[in-house]
Amino acid sequence: MNEIQKLKFYQKGTLTVGNRLVDEAQRNVQASLSRSNSLTCGHRACQGCGEALGARYAIDAAMRASGNNLIAVNATGCLEVFTTPYPETSWQMPWMHSLFGNAAAVATGVAAAMRVTNRAGTRVVAQGGDGGTTDIGFGCLSGMFERNDDVLYICYDNEGYMNTGVQRSSATPPAARTATTPVLGDEPGNVFGTGKFVPKIAVAHDIPYVATASVADLHDLEMKVTKAMGFRGARYIQINVPCPLGWGAASHDTIRLARLAIETGLFPIFEAENGRFTHVRKIRQRKSVAEYLKLQRRFAHLFKGGKEDPRVARIQAIADRHIADFGLLETPAGAA
């Protein structure tokens, strides 16, 4: 019987959203007819919006993990604007928006209210884009972390201020064209050597759980949200969510781009608990950064006239460094 179990691979479906071959209970939330659709139809996100997708993935998973006993706090940004233009809201769960930079703090307040009003079973997530998280909301985020407040903060990282018309954030990658890093001058696009990777900063707070995830790997994403919900205290998940508009990509390439971001090593997928890195998601089919960059008009200047700009190699070097630092490649069997 054990032997049979060992052989039950689900090659067709292992990586898909659903899989009719596994028990209903073990299937992804997103495959379920009874998923909460916390973020429902009629929202005004652009076609192929990665953030809309990531938010439904994450919040639905958190809803399941909490037994639908969840409150979400939202920073200002695309997600807030496209889901709640008066008089319509796309949320189907208790949700609140206060300001751009204070989602983490508002969530702290909600969590405190839950404890003090004997509703500690109600869980709290805060969510925002990279601008609201890594820039303007960073102070509140760090404060929430260091106090170890009982909040899961989810950052939908689309690498820029997309709501305001695609400006640079501290999560914008080098060379990327944005409205504030135009393709002009000696160093066109965003400047190399700038920016920050907040998940690592989160880890430095020694909080119970930090993870990165991607809309390209739903299994991993749902597992991480579910795992995060199993902890009490401050938790942080940064989800890579491609933005067709801001990245200058086809709307149908959103998931493909997210996949390439992982498979190039540009967006490392890892977990850390209590300040220690515990797990990395290995690259499955390694890709070159050029394959990733070429799909995005924000990097079009790197391939102008059919020639590859030397800065592509610099971006490749960043990916290679991630691969080395995080150990993103499978170690061959038998290797130490």
Place this chain on the structure above:
Amino acid sequence: MFQVRIHGRGGQGVVTAAEMLSVAAFIEGRHAQAFPSFGSERMGAPVVAFCRISDREIRLREPIQTPDALIVQDVTLFRAMDVLEGLSPSGYLLVNTGKGFADIHQEAAAARLPPGHAQTIGATELALAHVGRPAPNTSLLGAFTALSGLVSLESVLEAIRRTFPGKVGEANVIAARAAHDLVAARMAPDMQTRKDAAHA
């Protein structure tokens, strides 16, 4: 209304002195208002605190400009500022020093007050002896009760106990009482002689 101004430096318990004085008056059923001259909380900086005592509600919020009594916790302040500014001609002056007014070049100021209204007391030494810390405020308050009779020694001692519960409070009570006794002794029947001495 009786107005007391206390001068000292940060760390000497100037504000606490004003507050304890107000508590002593409160214990006696009177209205009292204590407040600091507001500034950053830094050691060594000149600090002024005020205390008003009245039998009616105190509404006035201005800093005390014409004090009925001055308590100077640090003689070095005479050189840094006009400590005596506005002191009522019928007021009281209590200075923390083991020396006489002449030794600190303030005999003229003392002389302007009614006889017996100016006293010096080595409050820091008393504090060191009884409390083990150079905090002259409680000793000065003890001495002040003897000097002015504004509030009773017992009320001040109770205020000290409320402010510093336990051993520290009791040590301060001993220091305050000692200071009171020293000044009271000076103010005794042969007071006139001592007044003359003070004028000398």
Place this chain on the structure above:
Amino acid sequence: MKHPYAIALDVGTSRRNLTGSWRTLRPEYVDRLPPCNNACPAGEDIQGWLFHAESGDYEAAWRALTLNNPLPAIMGRVCYHPCENACNRASIDVAVGINSVERFLGDLAIEKGWAFAPPPSESGKKVLVVGAGPAGLSAAYHLRRLGHQVTLREAGPLAGGMMRFGIPKYRLPRQIIDAEVKRITAMGVELVLDSKVDDIEQAMKDGGFDAAFLAVGAHIAKRAYVPAAGAAKVLDAVQFLRSMEGEAPPLLGRKVVVYGGGNTAIDVARTARRLGAEEAIIVYRRTREKMPAHDFEVEEALEEGVSMKWLSTIKTVDGGTLQIEKMALDDKGFPQPTGEFETLEADSLVLALGQDVDLSLLDNAPGIVIQDGVVKVGPDMMTGRAGVFAGGDMAPSERTVTVAVGHGKKAARYIDGYLRGEPYAAAPKHGLASADRLNSWYYEDAPATVRPMLNAARRINSFEEVQGGLDETNALYEARRCLSCGNCFECDNCYGVCPDNAVIKLGAGNRFRIDYDYCKGCGLCAAECPCGAIDMVPETI
């Protein structure tokens, strides 16, 4: 006003906002023809039956399989599986071992005694099927399922035709043939053995048949003129393989030469090895690339120690010595004699140069046209004589069991249409589910630890029967490797990846529906559909 005006909103109210109006492209679910199905001469819905096998419902899988082919245990052994050659999975790793799974299902059915259901109703029509080979058996089965009364006349003493007399036992154990034939006769097909039909017109008239399907096998060996002298032992392949069915195996000696380049030549050579020949040499006038035999058969023969002599013709046989002339390919790829000769020692020579069909039963049938030794049939498998259909080796096509089974099915459908007076029209074929339509990311590789075992399991179908087939675990594994090219397998990807929740899941078995009220036409569902079952088509505005 329940909540503060404009500050607090009731949940889910955005559903009033029909974002479908943004769309310029619309996703549409499609079904495409999987390359395996497309390649299957028997017209099997391979993907369809693998679907059931994937979930472990083998009986359902077998029943789905036998809707098209009643002989899975046989086919699982002898089919040259063009399906696997076409399989899109080959572009990812290795083709799905369809044939092995088919055999597993066929064997399991025999073991479990699964039977075919009798037809729900009788048509009252009588059909004569001539020849109980794969084509005849297939036709009889399908006709019976359609409610017709079928008489299957076989000239030989046993059913199976060329499967029994042309395929070595090591490839096809006879009890397998017996079991699968029995299951067909159990449906009510009348099998008459040792009953050669000499005159089809007469036979139909005598039996009162409304139609006939002719499926006589190619039992007659083609002879090439090879001058022989002395005590040379020369025999033909048909004769040789047929003699394998007797009690005493033929004596070939130590060194056997087989002349020919088809699968039969390979069968003979490999059989010779099994009979104890130390050397089995295939002599063929062209190159390996030009050999009609399936490459994997050649490969396996080589592995079994069969040797090959390319670009060679046998000029004469003299006792134990063959004179060989070397050939060279001309510009057009035809072999031309070079005038160079050599000799080859042999205890016996087996000629495997092709077979012919005995068409004498048609002599009195009007309108039947014979061309190149086979009967001319229309696209409906009907001969020039109305109501008489032909297939298998008799009709022009590749002569394999699988093709024959396909002919049987196809003919049965047209016969049925003919009998009902409603000519059968095959459903139009879907466009091909080509590999470029797949999103192969979603198909996981097998873990390295089980790969060798599976590779072995996939290969044994053409090996010694004693090694057996797939067991349940690896059959399941193999089935699950199917990509379901071009047809939704309910992986929920579209349902999951839609940023607008505009895909409605209809529940198990019912697939999905696009909610065009909200679909913005981003195309993510189509891009992320693993099997290419969604097309994006321009919206008509």
Place this chain on the structure above:
Amino acid sequence: MLEQLEGSKAMAKVIGLCRPQVVCAYPITPQTHIVEGLGELVRTGDVQNCEFINVESEFAALSVAIGASAAGARAYTATASQGLLFMAEAVYNAAGLGLPIVMTLGNRAIGAPINIWNDHSDAMALREAGWFQLFAENNQEAADLHIIAFRLAEELSVPTMVCVDGFILTHAMERIDIPEQAQVDTYLPPYEPVQVLDPEDPISIGAMVGPDAFTEVRYLQFYKQQTAFRLIEKLAHDFKKQFGRAAGGLLRTYSMDEAETVVVAMGSVNGTIKDVIDEMRADGILIGLVCLITFRPFPTRALQEALSHAKDVIVIDKALDAGMGGPLASNIAIALRNLAQTPNMHSVVAGLGGRPVTKAALHRVFRQAVIQPWDGPHFLDLNERVIAREIHRKGKARRSGPSAENVLKLLERERAEKIAAAEGTGR
């Protein structure tokens, strides 16, 4: 119970009696002692069922309170000066969302130049944020106003700021009657939010509102403030009934019999003004006082009634709108503009950055207003000599450094001269 307490400690005690459920603390002088006191009460268990949260900024302090309030908890925080400005957008946000947060503002000047002492610049800077703003005259009222503030805020879903003069009140020790818990409980029922984040009954709070509805949202805010007057008066009335002393209300008048000159002021300066008025009345001058307690909503009608018979109205502002003058004076001018007989308006800017407002100066300016009125704001106790020199210097050379520094230098020189003179007399 009567106690001799520092104002901050008294407020902490009373706020504790209001059973706050979430208290957010971030230090800024001069409000620090309040949250320190509350923190202590939570640690000792005197205040139960309360989350005391040390946050990383004022912005976070109010944001945490926003979250807590939206989730159904009674939330409190305190700040001052720069802190209020640092949380400014959250201040507006709390009001926009209608969250009944109570916040103590230890009134303090706003830099630059940096200044930790009292004035009303901070409260004035955010007077348009949509909060109720109540000003305390003394520490008893400072404490009592918090009880009223929670009830007011929660009844109308409007956040409420209790403005308490920094140092002058926060650091002053006075006799204060601390009420009993039962009394407070009777007056202040538990918080029942009108909108709450609840998985049982989910809603979305904080939608983006466009031109189609924004005006209406704002109007409703305005309407709510306008309808608050009656409630504020009722709450003051109820308070007196419950606690036996006056606190709150829209405004309080003093010595108004036949008053020809009426002073209007907010906060602790009213105490000093009362003493001055008593003295002036003793001199036969018909002067009275309107002590404005509720600044937002601005009680236009109540002020009209109080001031309609005055000949001269003197408004004391502890803040300066540098491009306009005293903000309170501007507000009062607007309130009185349509009276049949508009009084003469006199604006006094006093007590900026902790400058003592003395009886002497008030005597002077109250008399001057009637006999020698001025245009624009009068800056009480302005050092005219320094100003004259600086203006002269500026006129001569442009761009010669910030005025603040130069003024400080001049003042330093003056002080040194004064001490030298004093020491001379001392000898």
